[in-house]
Amino acid sequence: MGPEPLDPQELPLVCSVIQSSGQLESIYLFYLSSVLHQLTIPIAFILLMQLSGAIEVVRRDTTMEFSKQAHILGNALFELLSEALGLSAGNLEGLDCGKGHCILFNYYPPCPEPELTMGTSRHSDPDFLTILLQDSIGGLQVLCQNQWIDVPPLPGALVVNIGDLLQLMSNERFKSVEHRVLANQKGARVSIACFFTLHLYPTTRTYGPIKELLSEVNPPLYRQTSLQHFIAHYDNKGLDGNSALTHFKLHK
Ligand SMILES: O=C(O)CCC(=O)C(=O)O
Ligand SMILES: [Fe+2]
Secondary structure, eight states: OOOOOOOGGGOSOEEEEEEOSSSOOEEEEEEOOGGGGTOOSOOEEEEEEEOOTTOOSSOHHHHHHHHHHHHHHHHHHHHHHHHHTTSOTTHHHHTTTTTOEEEEEEEEOOOSOGGGOOSEEEEOOSSSEEEEEEOSSOOEEEEETTEEEEOOOOTTOOEEEEOHHHHHHTTTSSOOOOEEEOOOSSOOEEEEEEEEOOTTSOOOOEEOSOGGGOOSSSOOOBOOEEHHHHHHHHHHHOSSSSOGGGGGBSOO
């Protein structure tokens, strides 16, 4: 027997992480409790279930098309970013940066007292790169020169964020962007984030500053790490406002 159908009205927040292996095998559902207005982290992991007819919150065919197009765009961006580093166009792709991604749907319910909480606490993403689609509600902010700057929604525009792993690999030539989402009273907000990362895939590859970028005047700032180790550290630390990268710095 399949799982009980879900009533979207009963879910304060649903994030579905969809593996982009081409086959949509499973959807992981994280339910955040209704005390979301006080907490900004998931407090309950309730269900891991096979994709069945139970979830109609997200259209599967649209999701797969979005995933496919995000993959193409991501690889084009990795080419441009490789060249921006003075490397050959295929360098970052050769390091598997575009090989895997996962898609996260964020649903922020309207909050009666937005000044008391956050939609999402400040953080940088623990991936190579994030492509983000936000709806028209607004609330996303990035930290720039110690000031929170609004990223206003533009119809048809995507937001692209450098993730922690690209900061590490580029030896800080690229900086991962700290961002957060304000809670709001206006109405529910939805965003779709495509994270380029390989930690959901079996890989033994380790990541550190790219050798071609290093020299006597540009010594490595970070140590080599596996993605599993990096993510484990990020998850253990939580969104405490500090960068997970500090732990991997060679000279603190
Ligand atoms: O909802 C947003 O605009 C951003 C979400 C986000 O930062 C994330 O999922 O990592
Ligand atoms: Fe993020």
